[in-house]
Amino acid sequence: MIKLCGFALSNYYNKVKFVLLEHGIPFEEVFVKPSQEEAMLEHSPLGKVPYIQTEQGDLCESQAIVEYLAARFPDKAIFSADPWEAAKERELITFVDVHLELTVRNLYKEAFFGGTVTDATKGRVEKLLVHHIAGFKRIAKFGPYLRGERFSVADAAGYASLPLVGMATQTIYGRDFLLDAGVDWKSYVKAINSRPAAQRVSEDRKAAVAASRPA
Template sequence: MIKLHGFALSNYYNKVKFALLEFGIPFEEVSVQPSQDETFLEHSPLGKVPFIVTEQGSLCESQAIIEYLAAAYPDKAIFSRDPWEAAKERELMTFVDVHLELTARNLYKQAFFGGTITDATKGRTEKLLIHHIRGFRRLASFTPYLRGERFSVADVAGFVSLPLVGMATQAIYGRDFLLDVGIDWKPYVKALNARPAAQRVTDDRKAYMDAQKKK
């Protein structure tokens, strides 16, 4: 049994969780927060979530976990069986994770957590994000999914991270950079939420947030 460690507010935790649920892979959730405790670092060397624990050992980084799942459960066809389509799915996931979300993460301190970021950070991030989002728009079709009419594993990444990019840019710059290039991510997320796995991720995230507010 795979044990998935993390917490329901983490988009990368939810990326892995969505994949596990969507493709019917049994797993157990273990609620943990990022930590620099030495025992935690034995599983996740940077003290981040998510990570999984298997009979073979521990594995961190969401994309590495997805790749492991695809190799360990070939019957699930997590990536397309067509090599070109599988490569295009990986390409989209790289754009979402690295070029969009990781860049937008520079804004989260002020956008979501009440902190302050410098004008230099805002300016640098704005230039990078606009450039990266324009590139992403050339790849993603949104008809209605990232690769077209068929749901793919690339949508696991899109579902959990595109809203963060849109909301963060709206909060910091007063406009949604995704909408600026014609990416209306709200209908996309709504369509994905019709899938039971996505709805479970959404419900668990909301429950986590409600519990934190009560504390």
């Protein structure tokens, strides 16, 4: 059985977990936090989560994991059978993971963890995000899903990461860049939450948040 290693506060862990749950792939969760200890680096070369353990070995990076699952379980149809649709799903995932989340991640230290971010970083992130969100709007349909009326694997990425973009920018700049651009991520998340897999991911994340708070 596949072991999914990480923790429920990680959006990329939740992206992979959503895919596993949505497609009924058996897996076991193993609580692991990021670390630079050698024991961790033997499994995940940068000490990040998530990673999975399989009978063939370890695999890290959320998108590589999703691609592996799609190839290992072709009957699950994780990506569309149509080559164009599958490519468009991957395009959306790249926009969410790389152009949006990876950019806004530079703000997390101050937005979520009580640290500080330099004004130079805030200015650079703002310019990039405004540009990247405008591009994202050109390809995301929100009808109600990212590709339109049909739920796709791209929505696992969108569900896990778009709220972080909205919340981080609201905290740092006093305005939600997604909502300001007309991307109603709150209604989108609400639509996704009708799915049992999303409900499980959300419930486990909320429980992890509650457990992480001081008594």
